[in-house]
Amino acid sequence: MAMRLRLDHVTADYQIGPVRSPRVLREVSMSLQPGTFTAVVGPTGAGKSSLLKVLNGLLLPQSGQAEIGDITIDGKSSKRLLKAVRKRVGLVFQFPESQLFAETVEQDISFGPLNFGAHPRNVHALAEKVIAQVGLDESILYRSPFSLSGGQKRRVAIAGVLALEPEVLALDEPTAGLDPTGKEELLSLLKQWNKQNGLTILMVTHDMESVARYADDVVVMEKGRAVFHDSMRKLFEDTERLEKWQLDVPDARRFQLEFEVRSGTRLPRVCLTEDELADALIEVGRV
Amino acid sequence: MKDLMIDVENVTFRYDRREQTDALSSVSFKAEKGKWLSVIGNNGAGKSTLAALLIGLIQPSQGTIRINGVALDEESKWTIRRSAGIVFQNPDNQFIGATVQDDVAFGLENLNVPADQMRLRVTEALETVGMLNYRTADPTQLSGGQKQRVAIAGVLALRPDLLILDEAFVMLDPRSRRELLATLKRLKTERDLTILSITHDMNEAAASDRILVLKQGHVARSDTPAHIFSEETELAAPFSERLRRLLLKKGRRAPESYRTESEMVQWLCD
Ligand SMILES: Nc1ncnc2c1ncn2[C@@H]1O[C@H](COP(=O)(O)OP(=O)(O)OP(=O)(O)O)[C@@H](O)[C@H]1O
Ligand SMILES: Nc1ncnc2c1ncn2[C@@H]1O[C@H](COP(=O)(O)OP(=O)(O)OP(=O)(O)O)[C@@H](O)[C@H]1O
Ligand SMILES: [Mg+2]
Ligand SMILES: [Mg+2]
Numbered sequence: 001m002a003m004r005l006r007l008d009h010v011t012a013d014y015q016i017g018p019v020r021s022p023r024v025l026r027e028v029s030m031s032l033q034p035g036t037f038t039a040v041v042g043p044t045g046a047g048k049s050s051l052l053k054v055l056n057g058l059l060l061p062q063s064g065q066a067e068i069g070d071i072t073i074d075g076k077s078s079k080r081l082l083k084a085v086r087k088r089v090g091l092v093f094q095f096p097e098s099q100l101f102a103e104t105v106e107q108d109i110s111f112g113p114l115n116f117g118a119h120p121r122n123v124h125a126l127a128e129k130v131i132a133q134v135g136l137d138e139s140i141l142y143r144s145p146f147s148l149s150g151g152q153k154r155r156v157a158i159a160g161v162l163a164l165e166p167e168v169l170a171l172d173e174p175t176a177g178l179d180p181t182g183k184e185e186l187l188s189l190l191k192q193w194n195k196q197n198g199l200t201i202l203m204v205t206h207d208m209e210s211v212a213r214y215a216d217d218v219v220v221m222e223k224g225r226a227v228f229h230d231s232m233r234k235l236f237e238d239t240e241r242l243e244k245w246q247l248d249v250p251d252a253r254r255f256q257l258e259f260e261v262r263s264g265t266r267l268p269r270v271c272l273t274e275d276e277l278a279d280a281l282i283e284v285g286r287v
Numbered sequence: 288m289k290d291l292m293i294d295v296e297n298v299t300f301r302y303d304r305r306e307q308t309d310a311l312s313s314v315s316f317k318a319e320k321g322k323w324l325s326v327i328g329n330n331g332a333g334k335s336t337l338a339a340l341l342i343g344l345i346q347p348s349q350g351t352i353r354i355n356g357v358a359l360d361e362e363s364k365w366t367i368r369r370s371a372g373i374v375f376q377n378p379d380n381q382f383i384g385a386t387v388q389d390d391v392a393f394g395l396e397n398l399n400v401p402a403d404q405m406r407l408r409v410t411e412a413l414e415t416v417g418m419l420n421y422r423t424a425d426p427t428q429l430s431g432g433q434k435q436r437v438a439i440a441g442v443l444a445l446r447p448d449l450l451i452l453d454e455a456f457v458m459l460d461p462r463s464r465r466e467l468l469a470t471l472k473r474l475k476t477e478r479d480l481t482i483l484s485i486t487h488d489m490n491e492a493a494a495s496d497r498i499l500v501l502k503q504g505h506v507a508r509s510d511t512p513a514h515i516f517s518e519e520t521e522l523a524a525p526f527s528e529r530l531r532r533l534l535l536k537k538g539r540r541a542p543e544s545y546r547t548e549s550e551m552v553q554w555l556c557d
Contacts, residue, residue, distance in 0.1 A: 016428060043460045044432030094431040094458065095379040147302065150376040150454065151330025173431065176457040177376070179329040179487050180523030206460050248461035251490070251526035255548060263556040274530050278537060286555050287539040 003069035042221035057082035090166030096157030292481035293318040298350035325492035328501035372442030412444035493525035
């Protein structure tokens with residue numbers, strides 16, 4: 001059941017009417033082990049969302065192929081095959097509003113599970129479960145998704161994907177628009193499932209705090225290529241390379257670098273969270 | 288005291304009369320001209336509702352809103368919108384033009400800006416957000432961050448006196464976000480631009496002049512970042528304050544009140 005994800009020289013573009021766009025993914029190859037929590041980072045337009053769409057069968061490779069466990073997607077994959085892929089890989093879109101469509105939140109959340117063959121008798125309990133998991137009150141199930149605030153809509157869209165109980169979760173900037181508490185709760189929940197149930201997670205984010213605190217591995221996208229795929233710590237060690245990829249460091253690391261320049265004191269190690277920074281400051285006797 | 292750009296008095300709003308609670312209730316606050324006001328608060332607190340009220344998209348059931356000294360009503364809202372621009376929370380499905388440049392120009396057409404002026408402003412705005420290369424692209428076929436930039440360019444081209452940003456930076460990469468914030472700070476000084484920015488980013492809020500905290504439709508607090516982050520300890524805080532609180536928790540030496548990041552580094556160096 002543990003499912004590996006593999007991309008093999010995937011090149012992709014978008015069909016715009018009769019013409020094709022420039023390539024948005026170029027020869028992307030990578031292998032994601034089951035049960036890993038991988039962050040996908042990189043500047044605007046680098047191909048992060050397109051990468052997730054390939055894994056979920058929404059964007060087909062022009063050349064190369066994607067393997068989702070024992071299913072192989074290429075340019076000629078059938079609709080039936082892609083449906084099977086979408087059951088395995090749940091995708092939360094970058095703009096969740098475009099994912100909502102039903103009259104009530106409950107109908108919206110139930111649609112996916114029913115479509116994939118869940119029994120109608122079970123979906124109500126499922127909807128109640130996932131709405132609580134994203135930190136919303138059950139009463140919201142009976143409201144129109146269009147009468148919700150931005151953050152509430154995003155939570156509902158996430159709940160809709162959780163309800164599919166996929167083996168792989170692909171989330172495109174899932175914490176954008178969530179309040180600080182909501183963000184922490186969502187990320188902890190994801191991490192918990194990732195650890196306990198071996199759920200494979202792929203999360204696009206611009207938030208280096210979340211990367212530092214929750215990701216095992218990081219993929220860096222740049223101009224349609226995957227230019228880095230390694231552990232989170234390795235990524236943040238090399239400040240020069242981060243600069244080249246136009247990536248930021250987490251707050252604690254930025255603070256550390258500033259402190260080291262201004263104090264002339266070097267801290268014993270690279271600090272990525274406030275806890276690590278506080279401990280290092282204690283160690284060198286500054287506080 | 289400087290002139291007021293925003294003066295909200297006792298504003299109450301409810302989306303649906305059948306509902307039990309107001310989306311906003313008895314909200315009052317002021318924003319001086321040329322200042323940066325951050326609005327923070329949990330999901331559903333009423334921030335976007337407030338933004339919609341400020342440009343007259345919806346009308347309060349009670350209370351008054353004055354923008355730049357003019358009371359907002361059905362008649363004055365058209366004039367007010369000529370000098371107040373808004374970037375909505377979700378840029379998707381809001382594009383009107385078939386190309387990026389048409390979309391940015393759209394708002395200017397309504398302002399009767401002469402054609403050559405218009406081209407100039409569109410170019411300038413797209414350059415500011417780094418989207419000039421995409422001017423002939425279809426705005427619906429852009430990446431998330433690119434869409435958000437186009438939406439921001441659309442209001443910058445209007446050269447408003449009041450800029451309302453509803454989480455307008457969430458899809459931008461950190462570097463572009465910082466560059467754009469710096470540009471807006473510059474415009475604020477150069478053109479006496481007033482900015483009301485709704486955000487969940489506490490580092491951004493900490494860098495503003497004042498913060499308005501909304502809580503379940505009420506104003507929980509309106510004050511400077513220093514006061515708010517020192518005193519409202521249940522609120523999420525910017526990094527320097529998180530570190531300060533952590534040091535205190537660990538029973539270590541720490542400053543007695545909120546410090547900005549730069550001040551905190553200095554304190555550690557002393
Ligand atoms: N539907 C589409 N049709 C044509 N081109 C597209 C479409 N969606 C995205 N693109 C283009 O493909 C490239 C990669 O886009 P993608 O959405 O994958 O970027 P991203 O890394 O997710 O960026 P962001 O951080 O801004 O969301 C961009 O240059 C973009 O303009
Ligand atoms: N069109 C609508 N009809 C009915 N209720 C609405 C509508 N829009 C928002 N609401 C409700 O009004 C309250 C305030 O919503 P608002 O969008 O102002 O919140 P917000 O502070 O902007 O939240 P977020 O951080 O999630 O964007 C919420 O409880 C929301 O569910
Ligand atoms: Mg994207
Ligand atoms: Mg909102």
